[in-house]
Amino acid sequence: MxxxxxxxxxxxxxxxxxxxxxxxxxxxxxxxxxxxxxxxxxxxxxxxxxxxxxxxxxxxxxxxxxxxxxxxxxxxxxxxxxxxxxxxxxxxxxQGGTFARSLPYLRRIREVLQERPSIINMASGELSADLFPNEQIIQVMKEVPFEAHLGYDDPQGYYPLRETLSGFMRRELGIHTTESSILITSGSQQSLFLILQCLLAPGDAVAVEDPSYCGSLAMFQSAGIRTFPLPVREDGIDPRDVETLFKEHRIRMVFLNPNYQNPTGTTLHPDKRRPLLNLAAELGIPIVEDDPFSLTDFEGNPPPSLKSIDEHGTVLYIGSLSKIAASGLRIGWLIAPSTVVQRLADARQQIDFGLSIIPQWTANAFMRSGNFGEHLSFLQQALAHKQDLLIRSLERELGDEVRFTAARGGLSLWCGLRRPVDDLKLLEEAVKRGVVYTPGAVYGSVPGHIRLSFARPPASRIEEGIFGLAQALRFLQV
Structure with missing residues (x-):
């Protein structure tokens, strides 16, 4: 700027x-x-x-x-x-083209963050600088000799990284896969983009959670995909709603974030998981499981993923290092049948000839080191502490003006406002008082909600940020 x-x-x-x-x-x-x-x-x-x-x-x-x-x-x-x-x-x-622009709220938030880098950022779904494993990665890069080829790599991604991921998925999440069934992508968003562009066609109908991640919603719109909402309750979506949408709209896919859902933080109840998988298998429709937060579980014991109990080959699984280690590495992965992986790898090669080998090598070296496990333990404890700080600040400053349910993992807290206010006015008043957050409306939900990230702001500024938000809310309610 x-x-x-x-x-x-x-x-x-x-x-x-x-x-x-x-x-x-x-x-x-x-x-x-x-x-x-x-x-x-x-x-x-x-x-x-x-x-x-x-x-x-x-x-x-x-x-x-x-x-x-x-x-x-x-x-x-x-x-x-x-x-x-x-x-x-x-x-x-x-103003032309087929790729939809971000929502005005999101463009305004980006503008604020560019113009005022010192503002308390409770909008970004990213880790704060002190939670990135910078020192551990630098140490690994110094100690491990770089032996990768610097030319174009395998379209599916760096083979040693896929080997590492295969073992890691099995040990940590109970997901059994092979190197040929893994595609390395530039973060979760590229995995989703490839699925929409290669496995669906404009006009196809899909089921998505409501509320749902705003970045995904924009991508569906750009691809010309018709979306139908699956209401997210306290224990996740209801499989019967999937069946209803299939009968009414012949949906071709279901997109879910079952563990610590973004933005609500809810977890799909264990009793709903197998019935959902059996229903999807019976209807012949894939489930895309976006799982960025399982490894943030504050106790290090996340609920089983859908993929780990999938007996029918129904689930396409998306994961990433962005929310647990380093968003700047741009390392994500997609686990799917090898025929699907080959189709998506072919498309990705047409787009960019594959990812840079350097971040893939770095991610592999880090994940194979003991530093990675230590980092995950540190991260889980730090996030739990930050959520506690946020909750105590909300209770002190706003009391019963907001309602929320503490999550066991993830990076943010989903809050309902007791009294409705104008979303844009509240955002602007909060910005004036030095804090920015994400209005719930951008997630396709009804007004009256906000998402507060506790991962991005330093722990020392969370209380200050909630004080500013409370002042903005009271100003509008006078």
């Missing part, structure tokens, strides 16, 4: 004018398009509004922009005498 150089001898308003002029010349703002409002640009680059007003006046004096009361500041249609038809309208292209 560009910001003016405060140490420069050039006045800031002239720096801003030059920046905007360059953006116009590069086609970011084609003739006839509107510039950001003075207030919004001032907030974005960290200056007073009056400074942006001066910059826009400079551009008006050059004939580059025009302003009208109530409409805003627009790029001149005859800027520098060039007819607008000669310059591509990049905004028209940006």
């Amino acid at each position: 560009w910001k003016p150089d405060r140490s420069s001898k050039t006045p800031m308003y002239l720096q801003i004018a030059d920046y905007v002029e360059r953006s116009i010349s590069l086609g970011e703002y084609p003739p006839g398009s509107f510039l950001p409002s003075e207030r919004r640009l001032a907030e974005r680059i960290g200056v007073n509004r009056s400074t942006v007003v001066q910059a826009y006046e400079e551009l008006r004096a050059k004939g580059i922009v025009e302003s009208s009361v109530g409409s805003g500041t627009m790029v001149s249609r005859e800027v520098w005498g060039i007819r607008p038809g000669l310059s591509p309208d990049w905004r028209h292209y940006v």
Whole structure:
């Protein structure tokens, strides 16, 4: 994000004018398009509004922009005498295409996090810096000789990593698989993307949890997939709802996050698991099990995954290191029948010729070391402590204004508000008080819920963040 150089001898308003002029010349703002409002640009680059007003006046004096009361500041249609038809309208292209944009709430949250990196971040589903195993990974990289080939690798992924994952899945999660049934992906989202693009077609119907992970919902929309909700109750979804959706809409897949579901934190009840698997086998529809959180179980004893008790080959299993070790490595995996893996590997090779070997080698070396098990134990204890801090802060600051159920794993807490408020107004008021979170509406759920990440903010700032949220909520309820 560009910001003016405060140490420069050039006045800031002239720096801003030059920046905007360059953006116009590069086609970011084609003739006839509107510039950001003075207030919004001032907030974005960290200056007073009056400074942006001066910059826009400079551009008006050059004939580059025009302003009208109530409409805003627009790029001149005859800027520098060039007819607008000669310059591509990049905004028209940006607004086109088949890939859906993120929801406005999510774009606003990203914008806030870019502009204010010091804000208390209870929105991101990511570990805080002190929970990443940086030192352990550096140690492994120093001690283990790098012996991998630096050219294009196997489309399914680095074979030694698939070997390591096969053994790890069996020991830790009771999932029996082989190297040929594992595809290494760039995180869980790529696994989901490949499934949607290769195994489904536009117009197909699928069942998804409600509420459900917002990143998945956008991907379904982009792929033209029709989604039908499976309500998430205190003990997870009801298998009978799957049967109903199959009869009414002929759903072709079911997408579930059974352990510490995102965003609600609920776990599918053990008594529902085998009936669900038997039903799916009977109907002939696959279940995609997204399992990013089992290994965060605070006691190190997660519930059995659906894949571990799957006797019919019904479950496609997605896992990742992003939520348990290092999101920046971009290492995920998909466990599926080898014919499915080969189909998805072929598609992925067409996209990017496979993942970089370096993060795959790093992940393999780390997972094979004793450091990985030690890190998981440390992480589980740290997350349990952070959730306790969050719960105590909520009880102290908001009392019965919020309702929630503590989870046994995961990275966040799903909270219902006793009295409804405007989602956008509450978010903006919270931002003013130094904290950002995720409104429940982005997960496809009814209004009146928020998701608070306890994994991302430092433990020392959780209490401060909840104090700011409580102040914002009381301000709107006066």
